[in-house]
Amino acid sequence: MENLGVDYKVFIAQVVNFGILFFVFSRFIAKPFLQAIRDEKAKDIEKDRYLAELEAKHTKMLEEEAAFRKKMKQEQEAILAETKKAADKLRAELMEQAKEDAADLVLRAKKQIDEDRDAFHREVKSHIATMSVFVIEQALQKYLTADVQKKLTEHILTNLRKN
Amino acid sequence: MNDTSQSKLENDVVVLHVPDTATVMSCYKLSEKELSTIKNSYPQLKGVKLQNVLDQNIISGVVIKIGTSLIDLTLNGALHNLRQNLYESN
Numbered sequence: 001m002e003n004l005g006v007d008y009k010v011f012i013a014q015v016v017n018f019g020i021l022f023f024v025f026s027r028f029i030a031k032p033f034l035q036a037i038r039d040e041k042a043k044d045i046e047k048d049r050y051l052a053e054l055e056a057k058h059t060k061m062l063e064e065e066a067a068f069r070k071k072m073k074q075e076q077e078a079i080l081a082e083t084k085k086a087a088d089k090l091r092a093e094l095m096e097q098a099k100e101d102a103a104d105l106v107l108r109a110k111k112q113i114d115e116d117r118d119a120f121h122r123e124v125k126s127h128i129a130t131m132s133v134f135v136i137e138q139a140l141q142k143y144l145t146a147d148v149q150k151k152l153t154e155h156i157l158t159n160l161r162k163n
Numbered sequence: 164m165n166d167t168s169q170s171k172l173e174n175d176v177v178v179l180h181v182p183d184t185a186t187v188m189s190c191y192k193l194s195e196k197e198l199s200t201i202k203n204s205y206p207q208l209k210g211v212k213l214q215n216v217l218d219q220n221i222i223s224g225v226v227i228k229i230g231t232s233l234i235d236l237t238l239n240g241a242l243h244n245l246r247q248n249l250y251e252s253n
Binding site: 125126128129130132133137140141144146148149150152153156157160 | 189191193197200204222223224225236243247249
């Protein structure tokens with residue numbers, strides 16, 4: 001060894017130094033450093049787990065939102081269909097009511113026309129009867145002589161006696 | 164109601180039902196014979212004095228007015244009935 005230029009004492013001192021250095025390094029530097037790395041790893045794992053959990057929650061919420069939207073859409077469609085049905089029914093009822101009203105109106109108008117016509121006929125008939133009798137009366141008063149009037153009266157009284 | 168009021172009311176009723184005068188309206192003055200014919204034809208005119216009144220609106224015939232009753236035996240009445248019949252006929 002000496003031939004190679006290695007001094008035992010220096011070598012042993014160096015080995016001892018290295019041992020001390022190794023001890024100090026492993027005890028006070030490497031160990032806390034490794035612990036810090038392990039802690040970071042654990043934190044990363046926790047973060048990843050938390051992230052995955054959040055992702056799962058997010059996905060679940062998205063799914064729930066989609067389901068909710070789908071359900072809302074279905075309900076909206078159902079309400080629209082129901083409303084349309086009710087509107088159609090109401091329209092049909094209104095149409096029916098309007099038809100009935102119109103028919104009633106026509107019937108009443110017809111009845112009124114008939115009544116007016118009958119009243120007019122009665123009035124015309126009354127006028128004709130009145131005028132006819134008036135004309136006869138006037139003619140008789142104008143052209144009947146006193147003698148004829150007397151004879152007519154006698155005739156009436158004679159018939160009275162017979163009755 | 165006292166006796167006096169009741170008696171008066173009864174008298175009034177008698178006057179209303181049996182008048183002592185009846186009016187006979189005609190277009191000329193009726194003879195006694197014609198008045199007698201009228202009197203004999205209606206029992207309600209028995210014992211009732213007939214008063215002849217002239218009415219130029221009567222064409223011929225007579226109207227007898229006794230109390231509230233009116234007996235129309237004129238041509239005017241017949242024409243009135245004719246007018247009614249014309250009006251009431253279809």
